Amino acid sequence: MEPLAHEGLARLLQIDDSLQTPHVISREDLTDTQDLISGGTIKIGKPVDLPPKPLGLDSNKAPYLQLSEEIAVLDHASSLQPQKLVEIASHFRKEAGYSRLLYAPAVEPSDIPILAYLGVDIFDDLNVELRSATGWALDDGSWTKVNIKTKDLQSQNQEELERWLLKIRTSIMNGTLRELVEVTSLHNPRVAQILHYSTSLLIEKGARRTVMIRANNLSLENPSVVDFQQRLLDYVPPAKNMVLLVLPCSARKPYFKSSSHKRFYNTIKEVDNYLTLHTVSVTSPLGLVPRELEFCYPAAHYDIAVTGDWNASEVQMLREQFSRLKPEKHYLRAIVHAGSSSRIITELLRERKVDTIDTESEKPSSFEGLKNLQEVTRTAIAEIPVLSSKDRAKGEAIGLAKFQYGESSPFLTESEISGHMPYKLRCGDLATISPRVGGLGLTLTGAVKYASNGGPSVTAEDFKLVGDLFAVGVKSYDGHWVIGDQVVIKQNGKVTGVGFARMNPEEMLSMSRGLAVEVRHHA
Amino acid sequence: MPKAFVPLTQFVNESKSIPREHPLDQPVARWTEEEVLGEEVVEAGVAILRTRGCYWSIKEGCSMCGYFNDTVPGGVSNDMLHSQWEKIRHSLKGKRYAKIYTSGSFLDPTEVPLDFANDVMSDMADMGIEKVLVESLPEFVHPKHFNYSNSPKIEIAIGLESSNPVVLDKSVNKRLRWPHFVKVCKTAHENGAEVKAYVLLKPPYLGERDAIEDAVQSATDAAPYVDKISINPVNVQKNTVVEKLWFRNEWTAPWLWSVVEVLERCKDLPAKVYSDPTGGGTRRGAHNCNDCNGQILDALKEHRLGHGNLKGLECECRSRWEVLKHQSSYRRNGAEPHGYRRGFGNGRRF
Numbered sequence: 001m002e003p004l005a006h007e008g009l010a011r012l013l014q015i016d017d018s019l020q021t022p023h024v025i026s027r028e029d030l031t032d033t034q035d036l037i038s039g040g041t042i043k044i045g046k047p048v049d050l051p052p053k054p055l056g057l058d059s060n061k062a063p064y065l066q067l068s069e070e071i072a073v074l075d076h077a078s079s080l081q082p083q084k085l086v087e088i089a090s091h092f093r094k095e096a097g098y099s100r101l102l103y104a105p106a107v108e109p110s111d112i113p114i115l116a117y118l119g120v121d122i123f124d125d126l127n128v129e130l131r132s133a134t135g136w137a138l139d140d141g142s143w144t145k146v147n148i149k150t151k152d153l154q155s156q157n158q159e160e161l162e163r164w165l166l167k168i169r170t171s172i173m174n175g176t177l178r179e180l181v182e183v184t185s186l187h188n189p190r191v192a193q194i195l196h197y198s199t200s201l202l203i204e205k206g207a208r209r210t211v212m213i214r215a216n217n218l219s220l221e222n223p224s225v226v227d228f229q230q231r232l233l234d235y236v237p238p239a240k241n242m243v244l245l246v247l248p249c250s251a252r253k254p255y256f257k258s259s260s261h262k263r264f265y266n267t268i269k270e271v272d273n274y275l276t277l278h279t280v281s282v283t284s285p286l287g288l289v290p291r292e293l294e295f296c297y298p299a300a301h302y303d304i305a306v307t308g309d310w311n312a313s314e315v316q317m318l319r320e321q322f323s324r325l326k327p328e329k330h331y332l333r334a335i336v337h338a339g340s341s342s343r344i345i346t347e348l349l350r351e352r353k354v355d356t357i358d359t360e361s362e363k364p365s366s367f368e369g370l371k372n373l374q375e376v377t378r379t380a381i382a383e384i385p386v387l388s389s390k391d392r393a394k395g396e397a398i399g400l401a402k403f404q405y406g407e408s409s410p411f412l413t414e415s416e417i418s419g420h421m422p423y424k425l426r427c428g429d430l431a432t433i434s435p436r437v438g439g440l441g442l443t444l445t446g447a448v449k450y451a452s453n454g455g456p457s458v459t460a461e462d463f464k465l466v467g468d469l470f471a472v473g474v475k476s477y478d479g480h481w482v483i484g485d486q487v488v489i490k491q492n493g494k495v496t497g498v499g500f501a502r503m504n505p506e507e508m509l510s511m512s513r514g515l516a517v518e519v520r521h522h523a
Numbered sequence: 524m525p526k527a528f529v530p531l532t533q534f535v536n537e538s539k540s541i542p543r544e545h546p547l548d549q550p551v552a553r554w555t556e557e558e559v560l561g562e563e564v565v566e567a568g569v570a571i572l573r574t575r576g577c578y579w580s581i582k583e584g585c586s587m588c589g590y591f592n593d594t595v596p597g598g599v600s601n602d603m604l605h606s607q608w609e610k611i612r613h614s615l616k617g618k619r620y621a622k623i624y625t626s627g628s629f630l631d632p633t634e635v636p637l638d639f640a641n642d643v644m645s646d647m648a649d650m651g652i653e654k655v656l657v658e659s660l661p662e663f664v665h666p667k668h669f670n671y672s673n674s675p676k677i678e679i680a681i682g683l684e685s686s687n688p689v690v691l692d693k694s695v696n697k698r699l700r701w702p703h704f705v706k707v708c709k710t711a712h713e714n715g716a717e718v719k720a721y722v723l724l725k726p727p728y729l730g731e732r733d734a735i736e737d738a739v740q741s742a743t744d745a746a747p748y749v750d751k752i753s754i755n756p757v758n759v760q761k762n763t764v765v766e767k768l769w770f771r772n773e774w775t776a777p778w779l780w781s782v783v784e785v786l787e788r789c790k791d792l793p794a795k796v797y798s799d800p801t802g803g804g805t806r807r808g809a810h811n812c813n814d815c816n817g818q819i820l821d822a823l824k825e826h827r828l829g830h831g832n833l834k835g836l837e838c839e840c841r842s843r844w845e846v847l848k849h850q851s852s853y854r855r856n857g858a859e860p861h862g863y864r865r866g867f868g869n870g871r872r873f
């Protein structure tokens with residue numbers, strides 16, 4: 001088997017020439033045994049043994065999966081309490097490893113996308129058979145009662161189920177499975193609950209895909225969004241005694257490339273000491289995006305219908321983000337120039353006792369608005385100590401590095417910082433800005449330092465590394481990562497490459513095929 | 524003991540709860556019901572004595588049995604048992620057939636003292652009762668436990684549950700062994716008693732088809748050694764493993780069609796096989812769809828009383844049951860989707 005793509009805990013596996021997972025088998029692919037315990041066989045390409053049935057077991061207690069040589073079974077998947085199901089999902093690969101396929105018998109088609117998202121590989125058509133027998137037609141994962149008794153309802157429904165699985169596989173390939181799960185959850189409370197409870201598991205173990213998020217109300221729980229918001233806690237603004245400038249987001253990402261943000265920049269650039277202004281954009285679903293983090297996923301990868309109205313949960317989210325940013329601690333005062341969002345932002349800042357000036361410009365990038373902005377900033381920063389561009393760049397690098405690399409970030413920022421945001425910022429010869437990495441991308445020299453400062457590494461067999469590293473060449477690993485993170489490649493005790501992890505740590509060892517590390521730099 | 528015992532023992536114990544307090548001088552319940560005595564249908568008097576309860580349920584218990592809910596953990600004194608009997612005996616006046624249940628074993632002398640049992644038996648004989656049914660675990664079916672000075676004809680009902688040791692171990696959690704069951708049936712007969720066996724239909728974890736096969740096989744195995752076999756579709760009793768699995772939708776009560784199939788396949792056995800499903804027609808008991816529950820339960824009653832057969836029963840839900848039965852062992856547990864028996868229509872979710 002060869003993993004072709006991951007999203008969340010889902011994996012798109014190539015099993016043989018004609019078979020990919022998530023895969024649905026039909027009842028004819030199952031065989032039974034005479035005794036009550038044995039599980040019989042399941043045909044996935046070829047027939048393989050199923051583990052024993054869960055006779056006498058309490059589904060509330062670990063181990064949760066029944067294991068045979070090649071298959072792990074998640075029994076009762078259709079009835080486990082949503083919270084329990086997510087808890088069990090966090091044990092899936094610990095119990096089953098990566099070389100076993102995970103099978104969930106007798107689940108509803110509407111549950112399949114979320115179960116796939118949590119890592120289930122194999123499904124069956126047992127519930128489809130029961131629905132067909134009672135006159136229901138499957139359409140895009142949900143059931144409609146049909147009054148005419150069609151003789152081929154069963155085969156029609158089976159075909160539709162196949163299509164449903166194809167859609168799931170395509171979504172994993174494109175990184176849009178979450179979108180499909182979200183759509184499915186709209187009319188399935190159970191799916192919505194499971195999705196709700198899985199956010200932190202997905203942040204902790206889910207594969208990061210840098211795809212466009214087409215945001216909606218459910219995006220407030222999108223793991224990439226929540227992860228971004230939570231990591232704002234680790235972020236620090238470039239310098240002390242700056243003035244916070246809150247601007248509206250723009251449709252174009254990163255915001256600094258948009259015409260409105262270019263105009264804002266040109267306006268404040270004319271004010272003396274403008275380097276003491278720190279721009280933070282306000283947006284849904286991310287909340288607050290400091291200028292240095294505009295490359296960081298998903299700040300540059302989302303799309304949302306902007307209405308200017310903030311609903312209660314969005315306001316709560318903004319309040320939470322301000323509590324993470326702690327403006328009262330970092331800034332001398334704040335200027336709010338965020339159009340229709342200005343009123344709520346001003347309120348939230350004043351809640352935190354921040355000295356706040358609202359420019360009261362309804363159209364912030366209009367001539368009138370820009371004039372306002374310039375006047376307000378001029379007075380607001382006039383008497384503030386001067387911030388040099390060198391100090392500012394250093395601060396920008398520290399804030400970004402902390403956000404990206406957490407506790408081990410000083411290895412990057414103790415180097416000679418040069419250039420400035422957005423594109424020319426560099427940490428010595430260790431890292432440069434890379435939109436693909438979504439911030440500071442490691443050079444080979446940086447990789448050496450990263451590995452010696454606790455960064456995750458993969459040890460490969462001894463061969464000349466050209467191009468990417470495949471699972472077959474992986475010997476061992478050290479540290480923890482999720483798919484999409486940067487990992488260091490070592491060979492013979494020496495760092496020979498750095499790139500993006502494309503498999504989970506244990507998975508690299510279990511798989512004999514497939515891309516393990518997409519290499520950015522090699523020796 | 525095999526390792527697989529461990530989870531079910533723990534599961535059973537975790538499912539139990541301490542019974543609430545009950546008045547000690549009152550029996551659990553009394554009622555009358557129609558029963559066959561010889562060739563006749565008579566009105567039998569039935570009572571449940573409140574006792575300390577089944578010794579096995581105190582230690583572990585069976586996965587489907589909630590009778591411990593009606594027991595008194597500290598035990599019931601002889602005086603109180605006699606007070607209960609005073610109330611029961613009134614309702615037995617004029618009856619020819621009596622059923623004296625406990626929430627355990629009538630033949631366990633630590634649960635029902637021998638002196639008390641002896642008094643009760645001779646009282647019933649004096650009242651003109653011809654036959655009395657009592658229940659017991661096989662380990663108490665010993666001549667010295669029913670060697671009464673004077674008594675009606677004794678009929679001992681024994682919960683065989685299943686003749687398959689896997690079912691007993693991994694589904695029921697009962698430490699009964701087939702050779703021992705055969706032995707106590709002989710003992711009972713040699714000492715003038717009749718034997719009635721209880722066979723479970725769809726104990727926990729089993730799917731519909733496996734359950735049917737197990738009940739048919741168990742009845743077939745037991746028939747040569749017993750006088751009657753009652754097929755007991757498992758129903759959901761409070762604070763049991765079955766109730767937990769049912770709440771979690773990992774098991775649903777059997778279909779009435781399965782009861783009918785078992786009885787049809789057992790009709791030529793050397794013992795009389797019938798069924799009187801506890802909680803029949805409700806979600807906690809054996810049921811079909813709403814449209815036919817009444818019809819099937821009536822037919823089962825007529826069949827039990829020897830008035831009719833089970834031919835010609837029909838309902839739309841029968842074909843649904845057939846489909847489920849065919850796929851049940853692939854589902855790997857005893858569950859089915861909510862609403863299936865009604866065809867996923869509206870109304871009560873059966």
Ligand SMILES: [Zn+2]
Binds near residue numbers: 812813841
């Ligand atoms: Zn029916």
